[in-house]
Amino acid sequence: MEAPKKNHRNAPKRQKRTPAKHLKDKSNEFDEVLQADVERLLKSKRDPSPADATSPQPTLPELFTEIEVTVAEISSTGDGLALSENGDHVYVVPFTVPGDKALVKVVRHVNALSYSVTDFIKVIEPGPQRRDDAIGCKYFGKCSGCQLQMISYEDQLAHKKRIVEKAYANFSGLIPELIPAIGDTFPSPQQYGYRTKLTPHFANPKRDEAGEVQVPPIGFTYKNQRRRLDIEDCPLGTDILRAGLKSERKKVAENLDKYKRGATILLRETTSRTPKDSSTDANTDSKPTVITYESTNKPHQESGDVITIDHPNYTEEKRCVTDQNATSVEYIDDYIFTNKAGAFFQNNNSILSGFTEYIRQQALLPNSDKSATPIKYLLDAYSGSGLFTITLSPIFKSSLGVDVAGDSIVSARENARANSLPNTGFAAADAAVLFKDVPYPADQTLLVIDPPRKGCSEDFLKQMLEYAPRRVVYVSCNVHTQARDVAVMVQGDAKTGVKYDVESIRGFDFFPQTGHVEGVAVLNKASA
Numbered sequence: 001m002e003a004p005k006k007n008h009r010n011a012p013k014r015q016k017r018t019p020a021k022h023l024k025d026k027s028n029e030f031d032e033v034l035q036a037d038v039e040r041l042l043k044s045k046r047d048p049s050p051a052d053a054t055s056p057q058p059t060l061p062e063l064f065t066e067i068e069v070t071v072a073e074i075s076s077t078g079d080g081l082a083l084s085e086n087g088d089h090v091y092v093v094p095f096t097v098p099g100d101k102a103l104v105k106v107v108r109h110v111n112a113l114s115y116s117v118t119d120f121i122k123v124i125e126p127g128p129q130r131r132d133d134a135i136g137c138k139y140f141g142k143c144s145g146c147q148l149q150m151i152s153y154e155d156q157l158a159h160k161k162r163i164v165e166k167a168y169a170n171f172s173g174l175i176p177e178l179i180p181a182i183g184d185t186f187p188s189p190q191q192y193g194y195r196t197k198l199t200p201h202f203a204n205p206k207r208d209e210a211g212e213v214q215v216p217p218i219g220f221t222y223k224n225q226r227r228r229l230d231i232e233d234c235p236l237g238t239d240i241l242r243a244g245l246k247s248e249r250k251k252v253a254e255n256l257d258k259y260k261r262g263a264t265i266l267l268r269e270t271t272s273r274t275p276k277d278s279s280t281d282a283n284t285d286s287k288p289t290v291i292t293y294e295s296t297n298k299p300h301q302e303s304g305d306v307i308t309i310d311h312p313n314y315t316e317e318k319r320c321v322t323d324q325n326a327t328s329v330e331y332i333d334d335y336i337f338t339n340k341a342g343a344f345f346q347n348n349n350s351i352l353s354g355f356t357e358y359i360r361q362q363a364l365l366p367n368s369d370k371s372a373t374p375i376k377y378l379l380d381a382y383s384g385s386g387l388f389t390i391t392l393s394p395i396f397k398s399s400l401g402v403d404v405a406g407d408s409i410v411s412a413r414e415n416a417r418a419n420s421l422p423n424t425g426f427a428a429a430d431a432a433v434l435f436k437d438v439p440y441p442a443d444q445t446l447l448v449i450d451p452p453r454k455g456c457s458e459d460f461l462k463q464m465l466e467y468a469p470r471r472v473v474y475v476s477c478n479v480h481t482q483a484r485d486v487a488v489m490v491q492g493d494a495k496t497g498v499k500y501d502v503e504s505i506r507g508f509d510f511f512p513q514t515g516h517v518e519g520v521a522v523l524n525k526a527s528a
Helices: 028-045 153-171 240-252 350-364 387-395 406-418 458-467 479-491
Strands: 066-073 080-083 090-093 101-110 113-127 183-186 219-221 228-230 267-276 290-295 301-308 315-320 329-334 336-338 377-381 398-403 424-428 445-449 471-476 500-508 520-525
Touching: 028 066, 028 080, 028 113, 028 336, 028 479, 066 090, 066 113, 066 520, 090 101, 101 228, 113 336, 153 479, 153 500, 183 350, 219 267, 240 315, 329 350, 336 387, 336 406, 350 387, 350 471, 350 500, 350 520, 377 387, 387 398, 387 406, 387 424, 387 445, 398 406, 406 424, 445 458, 458 479, 471 479, 479 500, 479 520
Parallel strands: 090 113, 183 500, 267 329, 377 398, 377 445, 398 424, 445 471
Antiparallel strands: 066 080, 066 101, 080 090, 101 113, 219 228, 267 315, 290 301, 301 315, 329 336, 471 520, 500 520
């Protein structure tokens, strides 16, 4: 698809088509995304001849029956989709790729939506994309955490590009001419060992027949079940988290009497850097060498594990924080960020340098746009602890981050001071009046928004259109709600006439081996 011309002057005036699903019920987002893929697959294989009203309904296998299916595609949820023999029903098959002939067990029928959920048993004949030698975890095929370890990383990136394309096709309601070609997925430098936060959990310990308290499974849930799978090691976690998981599992086993209702274990990486010489920069890029690992008796806020890494100009220590109210520290290039360990912060540090650099490149108007008023100000809504406000501040005259969470604003102000950014401010704002006291002229302002998975509220989008910033960078961990919200911006405000054109859309792979993809959409206020 070719990108539309600037302002879309050759496209129909904001014409809108009806999407397959409007994604209004945010609590059922997974089901709606899956349903859209199921409907599209059934439609692509449906016999074009008129249906016979007397045709019998498809006969489905009884629950818990084992059947053989051939997978047609991978859905946006990460599960394989296989058509029934007569093409009128779909089986959802986890841990499979197109072309796989698999043995599965049917566990749930969703008759109204023409699909059934299955448990994966084994592959009978592998499809051409399947690479079982790429699987890096012994729990894959059971654990609900990963969906894509059985395909190459290149295929994962291509699949996630298709997820973004389908999100805008299915949930924006916009005609294709208003949506630019989706960019290639930005890869993660690390495909394993990247997660800086893990939260395994366990249920209340139970006694055996002899009355002895048993150590419960500690880990994550089985696919399609509420039952927990015991996870001794998660290869997606960074080295220090993998060490911390072993230590915390041991502590739980030694203190079972303290857990009457089970618990969730927090494992959060924290980093400290010590310059080797006061005349050198402690944040100099270099290739590290791991020099020591140790386990010590640390306070209850940490697991007690330490990994020391030697750099030419500084020494770095990694620790595992286990108290959600303790402080964790992360470095992104020359920037330092402190947060409460239990608070939200991006969980893949390896991609953050390239990610924030990409956002910097998109922050200002393109060189081809010579007629527009220069952008001098940054407004960061949903700013959290200041990731975008701080990493973008040096290119703006003044920057302001706003968030409804007071704790996040406290962390953000501390981070601004730690990074010596005097032109940067943060304010806790009520969501209902988020743009009321913004001190910047809208036609000189970049708005960055990074909402939670549910996306932006209708009230937020209404306020945004009334404020009408010159340029918007919309970052999202959910490209489906992002597509819905971008459509609202493109359709615009009927009263004021404010509308937006989409300049670019691209996915970012923050979570390799899983079906998740982050999205970045860049929009410009349309000319009157």
